Amino acid sequence: MDWSQIAVDTFSASLGALAIVYVLAAQGLNIHYGYTGLFNFGQAGFMAIGAYGVAIVSAPESVGGLGLSLWLGIAASVVAAVLLALLMGIPTLRLRGDYLAIVTIAVSEIIRLVLRSEWSEQHLSTGGNSGINGFAGPFYDNNLLARIGGIPATRFNATRYEVGPFQYSGRELWVMVVGWFVVAVFAVLTMLLMRSPWGRVLRSIRENEDAARSLGKNVQGYKMQALVLGGVMGAFGGIVLAIFQNLALPDDFVTRTTFLAYAALILGGAARVGGPIVGGVIWYTLFSFMNNVVAQMKSADLFPESVKANAGQLPFVFLGVALMLLVVFRPQGIFGDRKEVELDAR
Amino acid sequence: MPADEGSTPEASGTTTPKGRVSGPGGLLGLDPTVGVSKPDPILVADGVVRRFGGVTAVNVDHVEFQRGAITALIGPNGAGKTTFFNLLTCFDQPQEGDWSFNGQPLKGIAPHVVARRGLIRTFQLTKVLTKLTVIENMRLGATGQRGERFLPALFRGGWRAQEQSNTERADDLLVRFKMDHMREQFAGQLSGGQRKLLEMARALMTEPELIMLDEPMAGVNPALKQSLLEHVKSLRDEGRTVIFVEHDMDMVFDISDWVVVMAEGRIIAEGTPEQVGRNQAVIDAYLGSHHDSELDAIIHGDVPDHEVPIVTGDPDRAPSEEDR
Structure with missing residues (x-):
């Protein structure tokens, strides 16, 4: 067991690109579930749309993409996420909350299964179950950090940099700078919106939509705006993931991804601007810590033969238990107000 | 605001430019028959029918509600009062019928649009926004x-200036409703009666022309009841129209100018509180036609095999002749 390696891997993961992906997804869910009370269980679908939008539009024509710029790819992702929100919202938002949950979970699975199907491999050049890769080159070629440091981008991207226990490649550092910037923009946007009368209407819809309606608020319209806004945030999670991996892979967007983002949100505290950010970081830190421990134990041959093959599932088992304990003993999460959460029980 | 300049609580109402008498005064001397037309109706319903499967919950031929007056909608449990409320405010859609507010038809209109036109309702089960503070609940009510x-x-x-003026108005209302000390509390921490008050105050933030209260007294303690009564009266004094559903007969007789009685989905009587109180059809609908003999029968061990008549139509007619 190499504990120093576990420490380095865990600390590095805590602020790394994959943590950002979950933070962005959870920020979107915070708009949906935290502020508006919409049970969107299909955030992975929005993430998939984000990842594939940028992949299909920006991948070179040689691999079947459109060969357009990365900017256009990101724009396409955003537009596609807006359209997806409208498509899901129009039939379901007028129904009760649980219908939205069922529809969104189904839609996200449909998206994933269509993307990985042979049909879309042939007709939409999605690459089937192996996905699309090789579209993020321009992002790394234009690494601003390298330019600031006066180092050629290729060399900077390949170099490992470390500060204390944090170790990142130049490549990941660049993703992190851009990713955390996007997180900050969304956090400021959320803060501005939620202290405004607009945010008050969203929270009133969460509490009781008939009351909002009886006061002349167009509940359907507000729910749609919230679904679009949070969906776009989720799409950015997919965009960051796709660019970081230089790969859009359908099975990154299984429903589990949505639930892991929910876990991050609940851990941090819903309906708080900082909730999904701190929750996402802590959650992903714990997750990678357990993954690293399991990996080390595996290589040290510490598991009995019967467990060894499935040891990779253990982190999920622990996280599941941890989430249950959290909901029982601190339902408000890190930032929430327990009194506020318990108002529901009255 | 339908400023019916200076109508006072006991006032006899004012004459509108069109020569129609609005307010409670317009109801004086009206023939207390079902569907009687009012001098200045604000809300009119025609042939409104709502069926749930095979059950006809509401079947109202014609009813008019007088502007600037307090009208009570009463009736036994299951009479369809709340359903009728939901239909009038477009929270539910009837199978048949038309209804209009200020002469504008409301059929097929979204409930939030109805609210924006000045017809605001409250709910039987209060719908305060528990995780918003009292003042935020109030601010939400402001329109535009x-x-x-x-x-x-x-x-x-x-929007800061507008928010400030809305907050001032909200604070004034909170003072009026004696809730200013709870300004920063979560609405979920309030008692049932306080929630009723908050819901009414919040409705007033919209400056409604017509306010429809669904059982404003349910679950309110007697001490609070009196102040709630005064608040309802003061709405009329401001020139607003009030329609309310209520089981509390003291309240109905105390403050209403006109009473509409429903039973089994139909309107069976309307008139002033005194007229309705004397109406045999109403008494029967509430208590069953043999309500006086009921107790006697039990005491004397002589249980009569009667059934409660289904009362419809003319309230002045004794129901027993035709309804069997």
Whole structure:
């Protein structure tokens, strides 16, 4: 067991690109579930749309993409996420909350299964179950950090940099700078919106939509705006993931991804601007810590033969238990107000 | 605001420019028959029918509600009062019928649009927004808020002044309803009666022309009841129209100018509280036609095999002749 390696891997993961992906997804869910009370269980679908939008539009024509710029790819992702929100919202938002949950979970699975199907491999050049890769080159070629440091981008991207226990490649550092910037923009946007009368209407819809309606608020319209806004945030999670991996892979967007983002949100505290950010970081830190421990134990041959093959599932088992304990003993999460959460029980 | 200049609580109402008498005064001397037309109706329903499967919950031929007056809608449990409320405010859609507010038809209109036109309702089970503070509940009621649109919401400068004036109005209302000391509490921490008050105050934030209260007294303690009564009366004094559903007969007789009685989905009587109180059809609908003999029968061990008549139509007619 190499504990120093576990420490380095865990600390590095805590602020790394994959943590950002979950933070962005959870920020979107915070708009949906935290502020508006919409049970969107299909955030992975929005993430998939984000990842594939940028992949299909920006991948070179040689691999079947459109060969357009990365900017256009990101724009396409955003537009596609807006359209997806409208498509899901129009039939379901007028129904009760649980219908939205069922529809969104189904839609996200449909998206994933269509993307990985042979049909879309042939007709939409999605690459089937192996996905699309090789579209993020321009992002790394234009690494601003390298330019600031006066180092050629290729060399900077390949170099490992470390500060204390944090170790990142130049490549990941660049993703992190851009990713955390996007997180900050969304956090400021959320803060501005939620202290405004607009945010008050969203929270009133969460509490009781008939009351909002009886006061002349167009509940359907507000729910749609919230679904679009949070969906776009989720799409950015997919965009960051796709660019970081230089790969859009359908099975990154299984429903589990949505639930892991929910876990991050609940851990941090819903309906708080900082909730999904701190929750996402802590959650992903714990997750990678357990993954690293399991990996080390595996290589040290510490598991009995019967467990060894499935040891990779253990982190999920622990996280599941941890989430249950959290909901029982601190339902408000890190930032929430327990009194506020318990108002529901009255 | 339908400023019916200076109508006072006991006032006999004012004459509108069109020569119609609005307010409670317009109800004086009206023939207390079902569907009687009012001098200045604000809300009119015609042939409204709502069926749930095979059950006809509401079947109202014609009813008019007088502007500037307090009208009570009463009836036994299951009479369809709340359903009728839901239909009038477009929270539910009837199978048949038309209804209009200020002469504008409301059929097929979304409930929030109805609210924006000045017809505000409250709910039987209060719908305060538990995780919003009292003052935020109040602010939500204000109409035409610039900051409630997505892009303008981002720029505080565009809505700060409006928010301030809304807050001042909200604070005034909270003082009037004696809730100013709870300003910063979560609405979920309030008692049932306080929630009723908050819901009414919040409804007033919209400056409604017509306010429809669904059982404002349910679950309110007697001490609070009196102040709630005064608040309802003061709405009329401001020139607003009030329609309320209520089981508390003291309240009905105390404050209403006109009473509409429903039973089994139909309107069986209307008139002033005194007229309705004397109406045999109403007494029967509430208590069963043999309510006086009921107790006697039990005491004397002589249980009569009668059934409660289904009362419809003319309230002045004794129901026993035809309804069997």
